[in-house]
Amino acid sequence: MKYNEIFESAVDALKDEKRYRVFAELERIAGRFPRAIWHNGVDQREITVWCSNDYLGMGQHGHVTDAMRNTVGRMGAGAGGTRNISGTNHPLVALEHELADLHHKEAALVFTSGFVSNEAAISTIARLLPDCLILSDQLNHASMIEGVRRSGAQKKIFRHNDMDYLEALLKEAGSERAKLIVFESVYSMDGDVGPIERICDLADTYGAMTYIDEVHAVGMYGPRGGGIAEREGLMDRIDVIEGTLAKAFGVLGGYITSSEAVVDAVRSYAPGFIFTTALPPGLCAAATASIRHLKASSAEREGQQRQAQRTKDVLKAAGLPVMPSETHIVPVLVADPEKCKRASDLLLEKHDIYIQPINYPTVPRGTERLRITPTPFHDDALIEHLKDSLCAVWDELGLVRETPASAQPTRRKMEIFPAAGG
Numbered sequence: 001m002k003y004n005e006i007f008e009s010a011v012d013a014l015k016d017e018k019r020y021r022v023f024a025e026l027e028r029i030a031g032r033f034p035r036a037i038w039h040n041g042v043d044q045r046e047i048t049v050w051c052s053n054d055y056l057g058m059g060q061h062g063h064v065t066d067a068m069r070n071t072v073g074r075m076g077a078g079a080g081g082t083r084n085i086s087g088t089n090h091p092l093v094a095l096e097h098e099l100a101d102l103h104h105k106e107a108a109l110v111f112t113s114g115f116v117s118n119e120a121a122i123s124t125i126a127r128l129l130p131d132c133l134i135l136s137d138q139l140n141h142a143s144m145i146e147g148v149r150r151s152g153a154q155k156k157i158f159r160h161n162d163m164d165y166l167e168a169l170l171k172e173a174g175s176e177r178a179k180l181i182v183f184e185s186v187y188s189m190d191g192d193v194g195p196i197e198r199i200c201d202l203a204d205t206y207g208a209m210t211y212i213d214e215v216h217a218v219g220m221y222g223p224r225g226g227g228i229a230e231r232e233g234l235m236d237r238i239d240v241i242e243g244t245l246a247k248a249f250g251v252l253g254g255y256i257t258s259s260e261a262v263v264d265a266v267r268s269y270a271p272g273f274i275f276t277t278a279l280p281p282g283l284c285a286a287a288t289a290s291i292r293h294l295k296a297s298s299a300e301r302e303g304q305q306r307q308a309q310r311t312k313d314v315l316k317a318a319g320l321p322v323m324p325s326e327t328h329i330v331p332v333l334v335a336d337p338e339k340c341k342r343a344s345d346l347l348l349e350k351h352d353i354y355i356q357p358i359n360y361p362t363v364p365r366g367t368e369r370l371r372i373t374p375t376p377f378h379d380d381a382l383i384e385h386l387k388d389s390l391c392a393v394w395d396e397l398g399l400v401r402e403t404p405a406s407a408q409p410t411r412r413k414m415e416i417f418p419a420a421g422g
Contacts, residue, residue: 025040089280091281133154161192210239304375
């Protein structure tokens with residue numbers, strides 16, 4: 001059997017479907033966020049990054065980098081193994097206390113990534129609940145879909161943010177059956193927000209547990225950066241809050257916060273936690289420093305919201321097809337996979353701007369887009385340069401300036417692991 005030919009054929013299929021992904025080689029410049037050096041294989045050039053998930057620039061904040069540097073100097077670079085084998089490093093314990101406090105929960109558990117925290121927590125919780133039915137929003141992230149799949153539990157997919165549909169599924173399940181509703185606060189491709197209070201009301205009425213993914217909201221919303229649930233005064237009504245340390249907090253890792261009983265059960269039963277090397281102490285200390293800073297400071301959040309709104313306003317005024325968004329996500333519709341990739345290439349090659357193309361399967365075919373994430377450090381001059389550059393690219397590629405009604409907002413999201421099924 002010609003094994004390499006099988007893999008080459010699989011990659012060729014992606015190229016034929018215009019889904020093959022090429023990663024830009026970037027070198028972020030400490031202290032000059034969002035500037036970076038682009039290594040293009042021929043030379044090096046300074047560019048501006050407009051699509052980072054380091055939403056507040058905390059990955060280069062002095063408190064964060066100092067905490068990491070000092071901790072590595074005292075404790076070394078690595079964690080030494082899994083927490084079961086090597087013990088729990090002290091900065092990791094402090095980080096979990098900080099996260100539990102952030103969300104006003106009894107306990108927290110840190111994982112190596114947000115993907116792992118969703119996959120491990122959802123699958124473990126659903127496996128431990130007898131005859132559990134999982135009710136999952138149609139636009140949930142691939143990590144949540146994988147957690148649902150690995151649980152082995154029955155699942156029902158409800159139309160995105162459709163509370164009548166969700167209620168019908170809850171009624172059908174009956175009040176006695178264990179039920180877990182999994183959903184997000186900020187949906188990262190469209191920038192819309194889940195109806196948290198309504199979901200909590202339905203969960204109370206029909207006896208369901210609630211699990212919310214706040215990865216694109218923690219650090220960003222609420223008086224202390226606890227997310228949309230904190231902003232809306234609903235954290236106490238959510239059973240499990242999941243988040244990440246790799247976006248607004250600027251470091252690495254994922255986590256859940258919940259009751260002592262839920263956290264201890266996941267800690268004790270989840271293979272994705274038990275058999276994975278722990279986060280190194282330097283990363284834990286850096287994350288703790290970031291969380292503590294954002295609990296006390298709203299300046300970064302306010303600056304980010306201001307510049308995100310200005311970006312939307314400036315691009316819309318220029319006639320660019322900015323898709324509706326309630327949050328800091330600024331999606332600009334291209335609606336063609338080849339032209340989306342070409343637009344990204346032109347922005348980088350001619351205008352020193354990096355925005356990655358978002359194509360199928362991350363979004364449905366026909367809704368390909370550039371996903372822009374302004375930060376407090378994208379000043380007005382950078383926004384004007386972005387606008388001028390996008391207009392030039394739109395003209396060069398003959399792209400449509402209007403946003404079709406069918407793309408406002410996305411109604412269906414296709415994943416590598418399809419969400420549909422019962």
